[in-house]
Amino acid sequence: MAIQLPPNSTGSILDTRPENGRERQIVSVGDPLRTQPTRRPNSGRILYVNDFRSLNSSMWNDGVGSASRDTDIWFGGNPTLRLDPQGQSAGAVTNPGRTAATSGVVVKQRIHDGFRQKYGVEAWFRMTSTNLTSNTFFSMSIYNRDGAQAYHGRVWLDPNGNNQPMVARILDGTASAAASGGPGGSTAVYTPVLTSVSQNGAGTHTFYPASGRVDRAGGWHYVKMVVDFAALKYVSIQLDGEAVTDLSAYNMDVTTSTGFAGMHHSFELCATTTTRPRWVNLAHMVGTVED
Amino acid sequence: MTIKMQFPLTTLPTANEQAGVSPLTVTASGNSREYPELGSFDSGIFFLDVTAVSGTTPSLAVFFQGYSPISEKWHDIITFTPQTAVTSTVIAPVTASLPYQTYRTRWTVTGTTPSFTFSLGVIVSASESTA
Secondary structure, eight states, rough: EEEEEOOTOOOOOOOOEEEEEEEEEEEEEEEEESSSSSSSSTSOEEEEEEOOOOSSOEEEESSSEEEEEEEEEEEEEEEEEEETTTOOOOOSSSSSOOOSEEEEEEEEEOOOOOOOOOOEEEEEEOOSSSOOSSEEEEEEEEEOOOSEEEEEEEEEEEEOOOOOOOOOEEEEEEHHHHHTTTTOOOOEEEEEEEEEOOOSSSSSEEEEEEGTTSSSSSOOOOOEEEEEEETTTTEEEEESSSSSSSSSSOOEEEEEEEESSSSEEEEEESSOOSSOOOOEEEEEEEEEEEO | OOOEEEEEEETTTTTTTSOOOEEEEEEOEEEEOOOGGGGSSSSSEEEEEEEEEEEEEEEEEEEEEEETTTTTTEEEEOOOOOOOOOOOSSSOOEEEESSSSOEEEEEEEEEEEEEEEEEEEEEEEEEEOOO
């Protein structure tokens, strides 16, 4: 007879097996358990978790507005991160662009990497307030720079109206380069790659206390995107409970950039008008290496 | 353990904090961006400093405000003594509790062609379990 106790939070396992007629204890230490909640329990080795349970995180907003810990809106027993452009407009943009609009929120985690591995980011998000189903652009990105160019993988999480199927549109590198005349132009082309099921805008389940809307549950979406920095191609995407979609046919977008040469895992929220509020909340962001 | 964090409080609503945003030069009344980041903290100690002044009979009044999310109105929490010249002796720091969720700085400038360069910063603190 052998007895195995479940792993603890660090992955340690207490095991026993018979030896010379007696049960001997065996302790083995494995990889940490996958953090919860997630919809892809076996995807990637965790680099970091931002679950916003602490007063601060390693994320930072280098756009206008704010990205702050929100103790009104919780997920999985933890506070969340509220993205708020604070009424600033990014002008007449029609999509999240080839590079992030810093006239909106650009909240990010940075990790250095030399274009050698596949990386993933997963998170839960909620369309919290009113005013998010038009004139607003919310996206998630994984990008890196080498001192001369930037290499972007970005998915535009488009609610596509209220109570409509949400559409995941990726920044299409080949199509954007063709439309822009190369890496120097600014015309971004987003290609729809995945559609979720209905009920994807906030619907009536919004949070905006000044108007009396205090739905703290909302409806949470899940997204995970993986990109390959060695091949400079997308790998896959998942949205909510839909099947993982293969994106290996798509190139990451290449733009001229002398900006900070480091890898960024980021979320962007911008708007074309100054209407308020426009709040999107993030929860349980996890960065992974997928090789 | 006690968590302490520091914030410059004069970032304009259109500014990017990746670039230096403090001290700030103002010639008219205005306000900073909003700071919901302070909402998780219990208290703060505030530091006002004026490093350049010009104009005729210039005066700068600085206020730190908390926000009501229900009425969407701002309430003064700290009112600093109006400043009319470069800080020659340290302005006494002001401590305040932080019961609101969102804050901002407001300033009013009066005089003839007034200009002030000033900073307002805070060290906020809260206790947090490390378990």
